[in-house]
Each structure stands twice: as C-alpha cells, then as structure tokens.
Amino acid sequence: MVELEHIPVLRLTPGEMEDPIGFLSQPNVRRLGHLYGMVKLVPPQQFKPPLSIDETKFKFRARLQHLNELNISNRGRLFLMKQLNNFHMKGKRKLCVEFTKPYTESHSGRIYFYDLFIAVMRQFNAGVSKANETIGGSQMSFSGRKRPRSRRADETNTTTSKSTSKIILAPLAEIHNHPTLWKDVSKTLGIPADELSDTFHTFLAPYYDFLQRQMGPYGDHASMLSKLIYTEIYPKSLLNDSDDSADDGDDDDEEEEEEGCIICHRNSHRSKTILCDSCDKPFHIFCLDPPLNNVPKGKWACNNCIFGNGFYGFKEENKFYTRQSFQNHCREFDLQRWPNGGKLDNLNVLEAMFWDKVNEIDKTSSIRYGADIHNVGPGQVTGFPTAEFVPPEVQQDQCAREKYSDYVQHPMNLVNLPAAKGSLLSVFGKKISGMTVPWIYIGSTFSTFCWHLEDQYTLSANYQHEGDPKIWYSVPESSREKFDELMKSIAPDLFQKQPDLLHQLVTLIAPYDKRFQDANISCYKAVQYPGEYIVTFPKCYHSGFNTGYNFNEAVNFTLDLWLPYGVEATHDYIATGKKCVFNMWELMLTVLLEYLENPRKFDEVMVRRCHSELLEMFNREVKTLDQLSDVIRFQNQAKGFTRRHIDDKLRLDIKVTVTSNSSYDDEYVSAETDSDAESDDGDDDIFCSACKTICPFAFVAHCKSSRLSKRRRLQSMKPEELNLLAENGDIDILCAQDYFRLVEQIDEDEHGDNSSDQRFEHDELYFIRQPDEIRDILKRAQNKIDSMLR
Structure with missing residues (x-):
C-alpha cells in the first residue's frame, strides 16, 4: 500500500489544556487543521482522567456491520444483482439466469454487471452536467414578476450542479448501433469490447430497456425515480436479508404491519392487498401505478425492489452488552483469528487485512460496534x-x-468542551445529544466509522479512554470537492436515490484505492492511543476503524473560524435534503442579543459576520414575503391568507390578538403565551417539507384539502406536531422561497386558470419571530458595532 503521511501531533502544556479553544485558535494550529483536516492532541503526562462509568447500569446494544457491503462499489454491484432478480421475478418474464453473483466470468476475468451498466450509461451523459448548471439558475416569471434570486438558491445551484445532474438512458437501439460505445467501455473496464457487448445483451439488455422505456426518450433518471419509487416510513434495504447470527427481532415487521399500504398508509381492503415477494411490504392493487385489476398469481416485486431505493442501514442486535461482556466478546473474536496473540505487532498488516475485508465482495465479515451510544x-x-x-x-x-x-x-472533559470559552455552542442554552452531549463508541476489531463530515461543519473532539488503537483517515477541506466527485462518479445512481448518502455514515472507499489515488485527493492518517484526542476541523471528511476493543467518546464544538462554515452548511444541506441539527439563524441572533448585553463576550469580527449574514437573510426573506403577498393579492385570495406569530419558544397554544404592522398592509395575528409555561424539551424548529431546511423566521402551512383545513388548529400545535403533520402528508410546511416556487409552478401548470386560486385558499403564513423584532435587534446591533469602531 502507498504510505500515507500522518497528521501533526501537538503536545499540550497544562496551561494550554485549560484553554483548548484558545490553543486551537492560534494561527499556526489553524493552518495545520486546514492543511491536514485533523490534528492529534497529546495531554501532559499528569492528565489521566479515570474512566467513570457506572458498571452496574451501563449497557448498550451493538450494531452489525457487513464490511463488504460498506464498500461503495460493492454495494452498487450487490444492489443491481438484487434488482435484476426482482425484475425477472415480476410478471411472466423468462428468467434467463439466476443472479446469484453480481458478475459473470469471461476469458479476461470478472465482468461486474453494475460496472458495465454504469460505464454504458456514462457514455451518454457526457456534457449533461454543464447543461444542467444553467437550469437551476434561470429565473421563472409569475404574473409578470421575477422570482427573487437568493444567495441560498445561487449557492445551491453552483455548489451542487454535479450532484443534481441528470442521468439519462439512451434507447436500447442506440446501444446496439453506437459506433464507438463498446470501444470506449472496453477502455474503461479493461476487457475486450466483444465480451462486454455479449454480457450486456445477454444479462442486462432487458432490464436496461425496461428502465429506459419507463423514462421515455432521453428521460431524466432522477425524475423517473421520483415518480416510480415510493416514499417509505420504514424503508428496507435490498441487502437486509444478509445472513447473520444476530437475533434482530420482529420490531421492524411489527412497525411495517401498522404502516398499512406503502402508498396510502391505510390498513383497509386486505383482500385487495398484495405483498412484495422481495421486501414483504403491502400494497393496495388500486394504489399501484398503473393499478392492477386483480392480485396477480405467482411472485410479484414492487417498484422499490426493481428500481432500487438505494437505502442502506445497520441493524442492531436485541441483546444488551455491559462493558465487560463486550470486552469478552472482543477477546473471543480475536482469539479465533490470532490464537497465539500478536495481532497488534504490525498495524500496517492489520490495516491491509481490514481493507481486504472491505473490498472482498464474495465473503461477508460481520463485525459488532457499540456506536452512537447515548x-x-x-x-x-x-x-x-x-x-x-x-x-x-x-x-x-x-x-x-x-x-x-x-x-x-476541566475544559478538556468532553462534557464541558462544547461550552468552553470561545465555543459558540454554549449560546443555545440547551443540550443536543451527540453534538453538545458526548456519544460513546465501544469498538471491536475491524469495527468502522465510514466517511462523513461533522454536522453543521463543526469541529469535533474524540478522546480514547482505554483499549487498542483506532486508525483514522482525513481528507481535508482542500480535497473535499474531489472526494465528492469521485464518490458520485463511482455510484451516480446511488446518489440520485440517496442524495445525502455521505451523511449517512455507511459508505467506504480505501484511500489506497487506485481511483482514489488517481483523483489526486489529499489524505492523511492517524493512530490514536488511550489518553489522546483527535480533533477534526470544518469540512474534513474522516473515517477509520478499530484494531480491537476500545472505549472512545466524541463531541462537537466551534472556534471563531467556524461561523461561515455553519452558514455554508445550511445552504449545502438543502441540496441533499439533510436536516440541520440546530437553527443557525437563531444561534446568530442569540449572539447579537448577548453582544448587546456584553459587547466584550464575543470576537468583534465574528459579531460583524453574524450581523451581516442575518441582515442578508432577513432582507431576502422579507423581499420574498412582500412579493408573495402581491402574488396572493393578485390571485384574489388575500382574505384566505392570514399571518400569525409564534413566540420565541414556539408554543402556539394561547389566546390570539389582532395587531398591525407598518411593514405589511394586511393584518396578522400574534399569539401571546402564558409567562409561566415551561419551555418545550422537544424539537423547537420548523422544517420545510420541500428543502428540509429550518424555516428562519416564517413559514407557510399549505393545505392540500379544504376538508383538512377546517379540522386543523395549527395555532394550538407544538412544532413537533406540525412537523409530524407535514411528514404524514396532511399539510406542507414551506419556507418562503419554496412556497413562492410552488405558487409559480401551479400557475405555470394551470396557465393562470382560476382553479389554481383554490390551491391557496386555506394557506396560512406564520411568523416564528415578528419582522419588527428582528429589525430592531439588527438595528441596535449595528449601532453598537459602529460605536465600538469609533
């Protein structure tokens, strides 16, 4: 294997340990963090906190990891094998082969069906990305008005154009007659063209033709999938039937039975229900598209199992371990493979063994990991x-x-680090499990944490209390885009189905892989021993594995340098549909409020950045709402469009008073809360149904049915109840920009027909914070900043 450079090792003095944020904020340390993505911190010898676990009560469940399925190439190959089987299972198609392996043998070696499928598809997608870059940026008009262009929309279009590119499938006839296709594919896969062509037409052509016909002439793969793949409350992976020895229980099955029909979610009409022979999920025959007249005889597979939903997750054992019992399990595991000991004599050999198991597609290695223990x-x-x-x-x-x-x-106690002097996470005043409250990780030999970025692009600190070494890999921010492009080029269909795939911590590629090396991605390595910290910096992809039993924990924190990364994360998450863990806008607003109370509490540059970001966001939102008000007025539905206000704690229950606001012509309704009411311990953020972002200070409740609108009492609901309504499909909760897009789209689809007016009749706009309140905070903060500069 190519030898990777190790990350810097920084040895701290007792004084530096007392101010970890200050130490990490030093220019030389920040430069190292930016260059390598991670640094290792070694405390002074006298710093030896005892492992303080209540052994009588501490128990946890372990997740099962099938190492070969975590390899991104292997998973794509195994998924396609399952999809081919399900395709031939459905209807009266003649089964030309039983796909027990994801490849066929040729004179020149293995030909993986998935690799061949992707290589053929890629030949017809050259240049599509460039064409798509202008699609999202074009302005659409509505009733003579242009949609307000936002920074959020612009950044999404420029930073995610590759990830949102269309995938097209050319008609099968063009593949037969293409003059250079097989020559190019042969060059890519290193196998003679005639062998590849024969394999494609023997094994893949019927399935490919089926997919292409579903899409239409040069249709968009992503658009086709969005119409044909069902949204599932409890998605199941095509690889979930892997044989393992764990007692996984029937919990998921019980949940799925309660779920009812996957499409309509009702349990009625059992006689008209069909079960998929692949995933065992129920469907009403009249809910299918196209609907069936009768339950078909023989085996049947649903669209998700034929097209593939791309979902993959870890199972957990039902049994609970204590720290000692898991340690015993690890010891027995190691003795089976290294009966004479010596496992850790050469970590490089152990590392090579790990990646061999990840890359081996024919053999499954089931590993247990006590991860994310909270x-x-x-x-x-x-x-x-x-x-x-x-x-x-x-x-x-x-x-x-x-x-x-x-x-x-002690500040380097990970319970205290998120709130240490200089970390912004302390301003929340609430605990976030896994972010401001540590999670524990109890490893075994070859248990792994897959490639990922930290939530909200924060920094993280991981401390090892005891056990065998942990191997880390880091891809710094400078190579982040190259890494993204590589992963999406290997499995473009998986990213179409699961845009947030790299946020799910289920995907690996070895830094020693030739494709990784050819992509010129910077990657560094670390070996962590007991008593050492690993600190990751913003936008650093990291992964790794454990060389045996160990006990680690991790938490997040920030430096002043983090703020623009946090703002960037809120924009980037929109492209993948990932939900933010916390409200970035509320955090910055709180910073300004605390700055007004104590101007010396925060760095001046950071405060100015908070003010600038919030001012831009606020002006953008107000402009959108003003134009939206014009649209609603133009649609002659102003009376059906009310404005309400939710108090700071987002408790909507209470008496309602009508007031006026000079910024708006219409009335809005302000909710006043009982001052004695306790703050809600649950989720206090409202998420947009379309982009999944946290709505900054306003949202629209879009009702799809007048029947539902009469029964709703949204003003008496808590945020988690509103979010649940949206998840169940009863209403759409939309941020201002996505609601504007909805209005535009409906108007375009219906060509200004009066029927489109009825779509908005029962919609309501809710303010989480009143515009005047935010405007006042911004104005006072600006005055304070100006006075400090004099």
Missing part, C-alpha cells in the same frame, strides 16, 4: 468524571475525590 442516566452519558456520578472507590478516598472534582470541571 444513554442518559448518571454514570452512563460519558466516560469522563461528572458530578452526577462518583465511583464508589473515589468516594472513599479524600485525595481521590479532590482529583476527581478537578476533572469534573
């Missing part, structure tokens, strides 16, 4: 000392209690 009881949340749990042996020793107390308060 227990809540004292002595179960973290391995660091806490005031809530003091081990019995510490309680009995005065000197030990004093040392323990020091670790409870």
Whole structure:
C-alpha cells in the first residue's frame, strides 16, 4: 500500500489544556487543521482522567456491520444483482439466469454487471452536467414578476450542479448501433469490447430497456425515480436479508404491519392487498401505478425492489452488552483469528487485512460496534468524571475525590468542551445529544466509522479512554470537492436515490484505492492511543476503524473560524435534503442579543459576520414575503391568507390578538403565551417539507384539502406536531422561497386558470419571530458595532 503521511501531533502544556479553544485558535494550529483536516492532541503526562462509568447500569446494544457491503462499489454491484432478480421475478418474464453473483466470468476475468451498466450509461451523459448548471439558475416569471434570486438558491445551484445532474438512458437501439460505445467501455473496464457487448445483451439488455422505456426518450433518471419509487416510513434495504447470527427481532415487521399500504398508509381492503415477494411490504392493487385489476398469481416485486431505493442501514442486535461482556466478546473474536496473540505487532498488516475485508465482495465479515451510544442516566452519558456520578472507590478516598472534582470541571472533559470559552455552542442554552452531549463508541476489531463530515461543519473532539488503537483517515477541506466527485462518479445512481448518502455514515472507499489515488485527493492518517484526542476541523471528511476493543467518546464544538462554515452548511444541506441539527439563524441572533448585553463576550469580527449574514437573510426573506403577498393579492385570495406569530419558544397554544404592522398592509395575528409555561424539551424548529431546511423566521402551512383545513388548529400545535403533520402528508410546511416556487409552478401548470386560486385558499403564513423584532435587534446591533469602531 502507498504510505500515507500522518497528521501533526501537538503536545499540550497544562496551561494550554485549560484553554483548548484558545490553543486551537492560534494561527499556526489553524493552518495545520486546514492543511491536514485533523490534528492529534497529546495531554501532559499528569492528565489521566479515570474512566467513570457506572458498571452496574451501563449497557448498550451493538450494531452489525457487513464490511463488504460498506464498500461503495460493492454495494452498487450487490444492489443491481438484487434488482435484476426482482425484475425477472415480476410478471411472466423468462428468467434467463439466476443472479446469484453480481458478475459473470469471461476469458479476461470478472465482468461486474453494475460496472458495465454504469460505464454504458456514462457514455451518454457526457456534457449533461454543464447543461444542467444553467437550469437551476434561470429565473421563472409569475404574473409578470421575477422570482427573487437568493444567495441560498445561487449557492445551491453552483455548489451542487454535479450532484443534481441528470442521468439519462439512451434507447436500447442506440446501444446496439453506437459506433464507438463498446470501444470506449472496453477502455474503461479493461476487457475486450466483444465480451462486454455479449454480457450486456445477454444479462442486462432487458432490464436496461425496461428502465429506459419507463423514462421515455432521453428521460431524466432522477425524475423517473421520483415518480416510480415510493416514499417509505420504514424503508428496507435490498441487502437486509444478509445472513447473520444476530437475533434482530420482529420490531421492524411489527412497525411495517401498522404502516398499512406503502402508498396510502391505510390498513383497509386486505383482500385487495398484495405483498412484495422481495421486501414483504403491502400494497393496495388500486394504489399501484398503473393499478392492477386483480392480485396477480405467482411472485410479484414492487417498484422499490426493481428500481432500487438505494437505502442502506445497520441493524442492531436485541441483546444488551455491559462493558465487560463486550470486552469478552472482543477477546473471543480475536482469539479465533490470532490464537497465539500478536495481532497488534504490525498495524500496517492489520490495516491491509481490514481493507481486504472491505473490498472482498464474495465473503461477508460481520463485525459488532457499540456506536452512537447515548444513554442518559448518571454514570452512563460519558466516560469522563461528572458530578452526577462518583465511583464508589473515589468516594472513599479524600485525595481521590479532590482529583476527581478537578476533572469534573476541566475544559478538556468532553462534557464541558462544547461550552468552553470561545465555543459558540454554549449560546443555545440547551443540550443536543451527540453534538453538545458526548456519544460513546465501544469498538471491536475491524469495527468502522465510514466517511462523513461533522454536522453543521463543526469541529469535533474524540478522546480514547482505554483499549487498542483506532486508525483514522482525513481528507481535508482542500480535497473535499474531489472526494465528492469521485464518490458520485463511482455510484451516480446511488446518489440520485440517496442524495445525502455521505451523511449517512455507511459508505467506504480505501484511500489506497487506485481511483482514489488517481483523483489526486489529499489524505492523511492517524493512530490514536488511550489518553489522546483527535480533533477534526470544518469540512474534513474522516473515517477509520478499530484494531480491537476500545472505549472512545466524541463531541462537537466551534472556534471563531467556524461561523461561515455553519452558514455554508445550511445552504449545502438543502441540496441533499439533510436536516440541520440546530437553527443557525437563531444561534446568530442569540449572539447579537448577548453582544448587546456584553459587547466584550464575543470576537468583534465574528459579531460583524453574524450581523451581516442575518441582515442578508432577513432582507431576502422579507423581499420574498412582500412579493408573495402581491402574488396572493393578485390571485384574489388575500382574505384566505392570514399571518400569525409564534413566540420565541414556539408554543402556539394561547389566546390570539389582532395587531398591525407598518411593514405589511394586511393584518396578522400574534399569539401571546402564558409567562409561566415551561419551555418545550422537544424539537423547537420548523422544517420545510420541500428543502428540509429550518424555516428562519416564517413559514407557510399549505393545505392540500379544504376538508383538512377546517379540522386543523395549527395555532394550538407544538412544532413537533406540525412537523409530524407535514411528514404524514396532511399539510406542507414551506419556507418562503419554496412556497413562492410552488405558487409559480401551479400557475405555470394551470396557465393562470382560476382553479389554481383554490390551491391557496386555506394557506396560512406564520411568523416564528415578528419582522419588527428582528429589525430592531439588527438595528441596535449595528449601532453598537459602529460605536465600538469609533
């Protein structure tokens, strides 16, 4: 294997340990973090916090990882094999072969069906990306008005044009007659053209022709999928039937039975229900497109199993482990493979073994990993000392209690780091599991964490309490786009089906892979031992694996440099449909409010950045709402379009008063809350049904049915209830820009017909914060900033 350069190792003094944010904010450290993506921090020798777990109560379940399925190429190959089987299962098609393997043998070696399919498809998609780059940026007119162009929309179009490119399938006849196709595919796969052509026409042509006909002449693969693939509450992977020894239980099956028909979600008409012979999910025959007259005889497969939904996830065992029982399991696992010990004598050999198992498609290696453990009881949340749990042996020793107390308060205790001086995550005033509250990771040999970026592009700190080394890989920000492009080029169809694939932590590619090396991606390596921290910097892709039993935990935090990354993440997530973990706009607004109280609390440059970002967002939203108000007025539905206000805590229950706002011509309704009401511990953000972003300060409830509108009492619902209504499809919750797009699209589709007016009759606009309130905060902050500059 090519030797990877190791990340920098920084050895901290006791004083530097007391101010970790200040240390990491130093220009030389920031430069290293930007260059390598990660740094390793080694505390002084005297820093040895005891592992403080309540062994009598701490238990966890382990997830099962099939290493070969995590390889992005392998998963695409295995998915297509399942899809081919399901395609031939449905109807009266003649089964030309039983696809027990994702490849066929030729004189020149293996020909993987998936690799051949992608190579053929890629020949007809050259140049499509460039054409698509202008599609999203074009302005559409509505009733003589142009849609307000936003920074969010512009950034989405420029940064995600490759990921949102169309995938087209040429008609089968063109593949037969294409003059240079097979020559080019042969060059790509390194196999003679005649062998590739024979394989395609023998094994893939009927399935390819079926997909292409569903799309129409040069249709868009993504558009076709959005129409033919069903949205599932409990999606099932085509690879979920992998044989493993775990008792996975019937929990999912029970949930799916309650789900009813996958399309309409009702349990009625059982006699008209058909079960998919691949995923066992129920469908009403009249809900299918096209509908069936009768339940067909023989086997039948649903669209999701023929086209593939791309979903993949880890199963969890039902059994619970203690720390000791899992450690015993790891020991038995290792003894089976290394009966004489010596496993860790050469980490490079162990590393090569790991990647061999990931790359091996014919053999499954099932590994257990205690990942994302987020227990809540004292002595179960973290391995660091806490005031809530003091081990019995510490309680009995005065000197030990004093040392323990020091670790409870220490800034490098991961419980404290998110709120350490200089980290913005402290301004929330609430705990976010896995972000401001650590998660625990208990590894075994070859258990892995797949390539991913940290949520909201924050920094992360991972500390190893005990055990065998953990191997890390980092792709710094400078190579992030190259990495994205490589992964999407390997499996373009998977990214069409799962745009947020790289946020799901289920996908691997070895940094030693020839494709990885040829893409000129910078990648670095680290070996973490007990007592050491690994810190990842913003937009650093990282992955790795464990060389045996170990006990780690991780948490997120920020530096001043993070703020623009956090804003960028809110824009980037729109392209993939990933939900934000926290409200970036509310965070920056809180920074301004605290700055008004204490101007010295935050760095001046950061405060100005918060003000600038918020001002731009606010002006953009107000402009959109003003134009939207004109649209509604033009549609002659102003009386059916009300404005309401939700208080800061987003509790909508309460009396309603009508007031006026000089910024708007219409009335809006303001909700006043009981001052004694307790803050809601649940989700207090409203998510847009279209782009999945957190609505900044306003949202529109778009009702699809007048019957539903009469029964709704949205003003009395909590945010999680509103989000659930939207998830169930009863209403659409839309941010201002997506609602504007909806109005445009309906008007275009119906050519200004009066029937389009009725689509908006029961829609309501809700303010999470009143515009005047935000305007006042921005104005006062600007005055304070100006006065500080004098």
